[in-house]
Amino acid sequence: MCGIVGYTGNQEAQEIVLDCLKRLEYRGYDSSGLAIISPDGLQLRKSVGEIAILESKLEHVPGTTAIAHTRWATHGKPTTENAHPFVDCHSEFAVVHNGILTNYMPLREELLKKGHVFTSETDSEVLAHLIEDAQGTDLRSKVVSALGRIEGAYAIAVVQKGKNEIVAARYESPLVIGVGHDENFVASDVTALLKYTNEVVYLQDKEVVRITSDSIEVSDMNGQVAQRESKTVSWSLEDAERSGYPHFMLKEIFEQPKAIHESMLGRLEGQEDDSFFKAKFTSIKIIGCGTSYHAGLVGKYLIEELSRIPTTAQISSEYRYSPVTDSKPLVVCISQSGETADTLAAAKEARKRGCKTIAVTNVLGSAITREADHVIYTRAGPEIGVAATKTFVTQLIALYLLGLKLGTMNNSLSSERRRELIAEMRALPRTVQLVLNDAPIIASLAEKHKKANSMFFIGRHMNYPTSLEGALKTKEISYIHGEGYPAGELKHGPLALLSRETPVVAICVRDHTYEKMLGNVREVTARDSPVLAIGTEGDQDLVKYAEDVFLVPKVNPLFSPVPIIVALQLFAYYLAIERGCPVDKPRNIAKTVTVE
Numbered sequence: 001m002c003g004i005v006g007y008t009g010n011q012e013a014q015e016i017v018l019d020c021l022k023r024l025e026y027r028g029y030d031s032s033g034l035a036i037i038s039p040d041g042l043q044l045r046k047s048v049g050e051i052a053i054l055e056s057k058l059e060h061v062p063g064t065t066a067i068a069h070t071r072w073a074t075h076g077k078p079t080t081e082n083a084h085p086f087v088d089c090h091s092e093f094a095v096v097h098n099g100i101l102t103n104y105m106p107l108r109e110e111l112l113k114k115g116h117v118f119t120s121e122t123d124s125e126v127l128a129h130l131i132e133d134a135q136g137t138d139l140r141s142k143v144v145s146a147l148g149r150i151e152g153a154y155a156i157a158v159v160q161k162g163k164n165e166i167v168a169a170r171y172e173s174p175l176v177i178g179v180g181h182d183e184n185f186v187a188s189d190v191t192a193l194l195k196y197t198n199e200v201v202y203l204q205d206k207e208v209v210r211i212t213s214d215s216i217e218v219s220d221m222n223g224q225v226a227q228r229e230s231k232t233v234s235w236s237l238e239d240a241e242r243s244g245y246p247h248f249m250l251k252e253i254f255e256q257p258k259a260i261h262e263s264m265l266g267r268l269e270g271q272e273d274d275s276f277f278k279a280k281f282t283s284i285k286i287i288g289c290g291t292s293y294h295a296g297l298v299g300k301y302l303i304e305e306l307s308r309i310p311t312t313a314q315i316s317s318e319y320r321y322s323p324v325t326d327s328k329p330l331v332v333c334i335s336q337s338g339e340t341a342d343t344l345a346a347a348k349e350a351r352k353r354g355c356k357t358i359a360v361t362n363v364l365g366s367a368i369t370r371e372a373d374h375v376i377y378t379r380a381g382p383e384i385g386v387a388a389t390k391t392f393v394t395q396l397i398a399l400y401l402l403g404l405k406l407g408t409m410n411n412s413l414s415s416e417r418r419r420e421l422i423a424e425m426r427a428l429p430r431t432v433q434l435v436l437n438d439a440p441i442i443a444s445l446a447e448k449h450k451k452a453n454s455m456f457f458i459g460r461h462m463n464y465p466t467s468l469e470g471a472l473k474t475k476e477i478s479y480i481h482g483e484g485y486p487a488g489e490l491k492h493g494p495l496a497l498l499s500r501e502t503p504v505v506a507i508c509v510r511d512h513t514y515e516k517m518l519g520n521v522r523e524v525t526a527r528d529s530p531v532l533a534i535g536t537e538g539d540q541d542l543v544k545y546a547e548d549v550f551l552v553p554k555v556n557p558l559f560s561p562v563p564i565i566v567a568l569q570l571f572a573y574y575l576a577i578e579r580g581c582p583v584d585k586p587r588n589i590a591k592t593v594t595v596e
């Protein structure tokens, strides 16, 4: 949800901030812009649409300090006027902002009465005018004074005419500082900076930083200096680039065997610190949004199965509406980015209610890691495509590990079963590779269904959430209406929507749900809907029931969501390709949603 970047150093800033900004385009791409401290004053350039459009219109503007922004519209349409950066009435200060200012309307009215002239409909523009009005002898103190007036979430970077410095601050929106040699950076996400540095400082909520080419000064809003150690990020630039794949999403789907391997590395042997799990948890609640919620739903089934601890999954934004009860469940907060506002708010609420919390995230130092009592990193490497793929599968791995841990700690899991399951987990990278090898078959199935307007995805038990996730991937990137449903529920309403034009993807793996799934497939074919059945290798019978069949390797039913979702990710990807959709940057959505 908007990406911001800033550079100050001894090189020309324009090319560097544009390069970094392109790596943040997954956060929003309605419009973009930059401000450069040039010998001719503060130079502003903006454009509607993707960053490439801005770039194509740009002449070289000299200057070694710049800030830039790529926008995902919340307040005001995607127009050039509403694109960031924003300047004050005298073009003295320029501001880029990611977040939402909830009290901007009264502030705007107050500033209008004072004679300020606004050029956009956005909430963010008030910041430039507040800074212009602020008391203070230097940029830092003016920014702090302006931030004192606002409510809401922000990550901002501010520059001032004639000064080679950037002042940045954050509250509930992500911001990292990149540490270079004779140059320093700020960005919404470390992936933007990997070409230049992997040394980063994570700014914390309500901290402000002043950076120049050779200094980084972090302080709180009262000016109290904060000592912040830099951390070295293990991700490489290659991890964050397409490496020859046409889309990040396809690259990330194909990286899944490696990602699964990495996320299990050193963890199956139980060498990790167990102290957090010594507490006795009598119930568990898993929260997340979108794909992370679907991982949580799979987690519900597997954790109950392995540990016998009653477990529920809930959408993060709904958590606050559940009543406070006497029991204090262990709350597992899943967020690949670690910055999703709904999940952060739920994690804070859980702490307020006195619950112990675990964060499952892919991003080192992300906000959720500071909210949680314990963190499980998914180790998937950077995920740039808006559609979550490898982070979903590694979230499942984290949940399998958690289930094994809890089951072992409370003796629900025999050592023999544990050994068997661990052996199966070790085989998962190979299993996923076998599915990937069949990508051409899935591409031809997608070609067949490319004209569909609506599709159903059905499954039972562990694969009910898989059906939800398959449907989400499909709607998100191919713009086909995809609806995931528990297979047994079709007859309670949705059958009315089925016809020859409504394909149904049915997950019919050989487990205890198989016979019932075949019954559901018959219900569907009786309504003329073409069925694509996803089954288990060696199943000769499915072809008798379904128009098309795709088989995945046989695994323990507990792990079947892993190969199946890989097949469904590929199906959604090829549908989107057939329909000419912008796979990595689907319309109207952003990878990280930092507003509630």
Ligand code: AGP
Pocket (backbone or CB within 6 Å): 289, 290, 291, 292, 334, 335, 336, 337, 338, 339, 340, 343, 386, 387, 388, 389, 473, 476, 590, 591, 592, 593
């Ligand atoms: C997944 O393809 C989506 N882009 C979306 O549902 C995503 O999973 C959701 O916004 C949660 O993000 P998070 O995992 O970073 O919290």
